[in-house]
Amino acid sequence: MRLPETGASSHEMRGSIAGGAVAAVALFATVLGVGSVGSFEALRLIEAMLGTARFLAATVIGGSLTVLALLLTVLGLSLSSSYKFSARLYTRARYLTRLSVIGIVLGTLILLAVTIPIGEVEEFRIYYAFFYYTLAAALAILGGLVVAIGLLIGATLRGLIAIGHPQAESDLLQNDPVPDASSANPLDANREPSRRARIRRTLEQRALARRGRA
Numbered sequence: 097m098r099l100p101e102t103g104a105s106s107h108e109m110r111g112s113i114a115g116g117a118v119a120a121v122a123l124f125a126t127v128l129g130v131g132s133v134g135s136f137e138a139l140r141l142i143e144a145m146l147g148t149a150r151f152l153a154a155t156v157i158g159g160s161l162t163v164l165a166l167l168l169t170v171l172g173l174s175l176s177s178s179y180k181f182s183a184r185l186y187t188r189a190r191y192l193t194r195l196s197v198i199g200i201v202l203g204t205l206i207l208l209a210v211t212i213p214i215g216e217v218e219e220f221r222i223y224y225a226f227f228y229y230t231l232a233a234a235l236a237i238l239g240g241l242v243v244a245i246g247l248l249i250g251a252t253l254r255g256l257i258a259i260g261h262p263q264a265e266s267d268l269l270q271n272d273p274v275p276d277a278s279s280a281n282p283l284d285a286n287r288e289p290s291r292r293a294r295i296r297r298t299l300e301q302r303a304l305a306r307r308g309r310a
Contacts, residue, residue: 120236150207153206184255
């Protein structure tokens, strides 16, 4: 099922992607700054990059899997929470899932690529420069993914922190958190009064805090 996208969520996603793209371009530009390389120079540079490539790919794979596991926890807590979260939280979770899956796939491909003993195969000599630039581009994209995921996680954490802050408003909560009685699940009828009472107390406390600041 395709989730609806709000303008704010689309703007946040474009901002995160833009930050990651800038980081990827900057990383690849440093590679291009070395200048044109021949076959033997490319092989030497590839061998120098292998350790960093393995470390970065493995780190991104592990970090992306951790992000996916934490997203499952956050989504589970949001469904059982007394707060009524807006669609923005779930849209950000979907974007984080996409970026994390891309990071896992790309990191796995890089790990598989660096296991190929290209230096031992004479027929690969004419492709050394191609392998070098391809590996450098893949590592730059991987670094850009890390930046994009970090920016999106930071925006989500700011919204979650604002929920508990007495002097802040979170964009992850709906404007009207009280559910409609006509669309309520009959199985939740027993817990609706207590949920509404908690939400009402939270709204009253925030209103008092706003009046106090005024």
